[in-house]
Amino acid sequence: FSYSIVSCVPAVSRDLFSIQPETGDIRLSGALDFEDVRVHELQIEARDKGTPPLSGHCSVWLEVLDVND
Numbered sequence: 001f002s003y004s005i006v007s008c009v010p011a012v013s014r015d016l017f018s019i020q021p022e023t024g025d026i027r028l029s030g031a032l033d034f035e036d037v038r039v040h041e042l043q044i045e046a047r048d049k050g051t052p053p054l055s056g057h058c059s060v061w062l063e064v065l066d067v068n069d
Contacts, residue, residue, distance in 0.1 A: 006043040006057065013040045026060065034066035 003024040008014045016030040017040070024046065032040075040062040047055040 002047050002049070004045050004047075006045045008043070009041040010037055013037065013042075016040070017042060019044065032064045034064045037064065039063050 001024070002021050003019050004021065005014070005017060005019050005026075008017065016028060016032065018027050018029050019025065020027070024044070026042070026044075042060040042062070044058050044060055045055050046057075047053050
């Protein structure tokens with residue numbers, strides 16, 4: 001399988017997340033701010049290496065909690 005991030009909501013979140021294509025591990029590559037965006041939605045695609053290749057999609061929702069309050 002090969003994993004990829006297809007889209008992010010909001011679109012500015014795209015640079016904040018990365019995914020390992022081989023394992024599907026999602027990593028944070030920037031700082032999240034509760035005051036700016038409270039929920040991020042990532043559309044993930046998994047594609048196999050068959051002929052023809054088949055794919056599946058899922059949504060990952062990330063809720064940012066304000067730990068200061």
